[in-house]
Amino acid sequence: MSLLIKILATLGSLTLASQTLKLLTFLKFWLRPSTLSLYHYPLSSQPPWAFITGSSDGIGLGLALELAHSGFNILLHGRNPTKLSAAQSTILAECPNIQVKYIVADVCLPGDQMLQKIQEIKDQVKDLHVTILVNNVGGPAPGMVPLYKTMQQTQDWEIDGQIAMNIRFTCHLTSALIPLLPNPALILNIGSVSDVGLPYIAMYSGAKGFVDSWTRALSREMRAENRGIEVLCIRPMKVTGTSFRKEKGEWGMPDSRTFAKGTLGRVGGGRVVTEGYWVHSIRVGMIDLLPEWILMKHIVKTMKEEAEKDKKRE
Known part of the structure; x- marks a missing residue:
């Protein structure tokens, strides 16, 4: 008995x-200061720029605003010039001492048109000190x-559109701009916790899974090539103030500005893939503890409910 x-x-x-070590690691990661300032430096008197794709509203605009407050000049991107102009005015109203430009580009252009647009963007960016x-x-x-549908209900153009929106444009743009990035520089990819594999949004979920894996591969490639480029993927859960979610932010569901602050706080933390908001990180940790059968049951139930809500919004 004594042995037992x-x-x-x-x-x-x-x-x-083990649990104490995990807690201390968690606290260290979330309380440590960001190294964002490492990327704020001039080059031959040129000030540093941050280029944010999909930044006319939501998380993208939140990141642009926070980077502007950190002293970076801002290069916005979107497909609606009216919204981009409004975003530009919003940033300049808060940060009148920086420069704000924008690029209009539809990320869902077909093959050769996409490559031509990427070249045009590269030509616009090459004279800027983008860090x-x-x-x-x-x-x-x-x-x-609707946004939620089974795979067999997803039309061909919707499949191609989601690949273009979440993968193709980002990969072509990053490939084109890496040679222009100085040392040091930062590539920040916005993924999603939906990368775990969610029904009724299988294409989007799979695309975000690609972003996760691609970020890890690109980070290791930059290390192998001795490039001083930090590559980081942030996995949001629900965030308000986006094109899909207009509710008021709350403790467990931050607005896009609060989320952006948290995201930039993770720069230099030593992780390649992480959450941008501490409550999201706790929730992901709790989900990871669930047995697969419980997780499967919860995901199926939740996503069915979301699909039904989506149908009613049509």
Whole structure:
């Protein structure tokens, strides 16, 4: 009996030590200061720029505003010039001492037109001292209704549109701009916790899974090539103030500005893929503890409910 007690006591001590280490690691990661300022430096008297795709509203605009407050000049991107002009005015109203430009580009252009547009963007960017590239553009294909549907209900143009929105444009743009990025520089990719594999948004979920894996590969490639480029992927959960969600922000569901602050706070933290908001990180950690059968049951139930809500919004 005494041996059993010793074994149980040892297991308990090891478990306590393990959980304490996880807690300390969590606190260290979320309380440490950001190294964002590492990327704020001039080059031959040129001030640093941050290029944020998909930045006319939502998380992209939130990131642009926070980067502007950190002293970066801002290069916006979107497909609606009216919204981009409004975003430009919003940023300049808060940060009148910086420069703000924007690029109009539809990310869903077909093959050769896409490559031509990427070359045009490269020509516009090459004379700027861009130290930060934020790949934020993504989402469902423009005009896709309903958003939640089975794979067999997803039309060909919707499949192609989601690949273009979430993968093709981002990969071509990043490939074109890496040679222009100085050392050091930052590539920040916005993924999603939906990368775990969610029904009724299978294409979007799979595309975000690609962003996760691609970020890890690109980070290791930059290390292998001795490039001083930090590559980071942020996985949001629900965030308000976006084109899909207009509710008021709350403790567990931050607005896009609060989320942007948290995201930039993760720069230099030593992780390649992480959440941008501490409550999201806790929730992901709790989800990871669930047995697969419980997780499957919860995901199926939740996504069915979301699909039904989406149908009623049509």
